[in-house]
Amino acid sequence: MGSERKEGTERRFATEEGSLRIHQAIARQLGTAILTGVHKPGDLFEGEIEASERLHVSRTAYREAVRILIAKGMLESRPKAGTRVLPRSRWNVLDPEMLAWMFAGEPDRAFIRDLFELRGVIEPAAAEFAARRRTGEQLDIMTRALEDMERHGLSTPDGRAADQRFHHAILAATHNDALAALASSVGAAVSWTTTFKHRKKLLPRDPLPDHKAVYQAIAARDTAAARTSMAELLRLALADMDLALMEPEA
């Protein structure tokens, strides 16, 4: 036991695109397992030696993976006590990487609802701040994003990326780092919306006019209009979303 590790080659893990270091791959694997409920809060992990052997990685790599998850509030580890999953309330569910893990698989519907509710709270206010504080450059970014959205349409990845860029630009234009930090969370919700709606083949409404209304309000520095138009955009998006979430899985 110990001479079985001699190949020494091909130690990479494929993912959707590109490859990850081992520790990162393990972190993703464990993180996903926790998010999907394989390991529940309070559950105790096996020891480092067992775990690393079972996963066919070194203790070093495994430990670094665990460090990552601890940094995200998912795990806790103490000598003798072991490594255990923390209560959900301690997880940094807004962490960009964690959101990526969630949305790589089939994300929890309740959490999508929560994320949408958060959008509803954040984005109208953000739009108002953006209307007040945006620079010319930031407006240019929104202009281009909107153009790209129109050119590619929301059915293409390029179009969806442009959609995200638009919302991201608004948050950046608030000139508030704390709000801007929520960009990835909002982005995850944005991307999921169109993905979901598209999968359901129900594109009942062209979202572009809504976006343009927001854009024009921000361009005109009309704070009140920015807020209300963004709220309206979200209200409609949420309605579509709720409709999609109601139905059983395709």
Next chain:
Amino acid sequence: MGSERKEGTERRFATEEGSLRIHQAIARQLGTAILTGVHKPGDLFEGEIEASERLHVSRTAYREAVRILIAKGMLESRPKAGTRVLPRSRWNVLDPEMLAWMFAGEPDRAFIRDLFELRGVIEPAAAEFAARRRTGEQLDIMTRALEDMERHGLSTPDGRAADQRFHHAILAATHNDALAALASSVGAAVSWTTTFKHRKKLLPRDPLPDHKAVYQAIAARDTAAARTSMAELLRLALADMDLALMEPEA
């Protein structure tokens, strides 16, 4: 070179309270250095060997520290390219641990302002949701928190902890995990408010009536009143805060 490591004892790092593992202590040290601008975005770190030797820790421990900071979006590392500080926009500034590092030292005033603005966006909405969805148990928690606040006063650590518990309970009562994840961010702002005001010796106003108004609205399930009373609480707190921030450092 190599026989100098023989003592083998007393390898702990003291902090305000308790002790940290080495990797965590290094992570805190590096994280704080980045937050205070010692290492700026784009800056390249020294190599792992140099760094770990300079800090008198093993490469393993140093690397685990770096993994933590990477997990929080502050660093990036690639073979040959080295380890460098990411742009501020990539930092997870809402991460609880990161907030703790910030507020251990003298936090950036601009960021405090941002955090307060975030509170202004989040908490009124949260109060409204809480008024609609709170359970009896959650209301009990608020009740006790308010009692503790009244008993201890905001000048004591116990009182301030109760203040945080109150706001935390409201976020929990939204039954929205995404909103609840912002508890630590809001909490940091809450705690800094009273600390700051107290340091300045300007306690012009008893914040308890404001809190009671919010509490009663939530207890009565009056969503509109919950929102407006929370907004009012924050408006007043912000006014005090701005006043304190205007003045030069004591």
Next chain:
DNA sequence: GGTTCGATATACTCATACAAATTAAATTTC
């Protein structure tokens, strides 16, 4: 029954060796 104390399991730290990956330079080729 509570308290102290010791054994034990577990994560933590260290040191060293080697592998992989990426950048940069050197070389070839057109």
Next chain:
DNA sequence: GAAATTTAATTTGTATGAGTATATCGAACC
């Protein structure tokens, strides 16, 4: 001479084994 290709060098990444520190559990002891 410029572009593509190969080579080399540097840095992080992974593996392994030995030893340390610490929290928990159980037993002995008030």
